[in-house]
Amino acid sequence: MSSLFIINNPHKLIEALPFISKDDGILLIEDAVVLATNDSDSHCNNQYALEEDLIARGQINKIHTGWELIDYPQFVELTLTFDKPITWV
């Protein structure tokens, strides 16, 4: 079973990482999107960041290559692609 870990705060990624496998996904939303601009690590094979939240914070041009930009329709699709979403707050 693969899970999509939805992270909305930068501190929470550090907490969740020990429980994330290579086949899982990480989706950064809200305040957590800044991680996509300063975290070049590859934590798992599927790393996404929500485009709207990056634009809102003026960070859209600073995104690292390790993170794929997605919009809301793709967000919905991802929740179906993985076996389950986990909102890690």
Next chain:
Amino acid sequence: MMSKSICIVFNKAPYGSQAGRELLDIALMAAAFEMPITAIFIGQGVYQLLNNQQPDILNIKNHSATFKALPLYDIEQILVDQNALHQFNLKQDDLLEIDELQFSSTDDIKTRIANSDFVLTL
């Protein structure tokens, strides 16, 4: 139909927020529907299990006794992250006396989370 399994992940200390109490309520509710439940304590969530809690002094209801009642509701999978205990210098003696407490490795907890149908944090 097989009931879906659920992991309830406590990752916050008590009284700074209502998360612990609300997750407990969810656990008891899910138990009433006979869902297989695993209660998991990681990070600062291990502070939920400290014994001798007296939040009455803050005019907050003490929910810690309810953790001891989890097995009565057939919630017998209670995992505590050994790593977190070590990190906060806590020993088994510091925790509530719950026979069903399992001191688990981070990897064991990771597997449990991966294999359950639902995972809740609050």
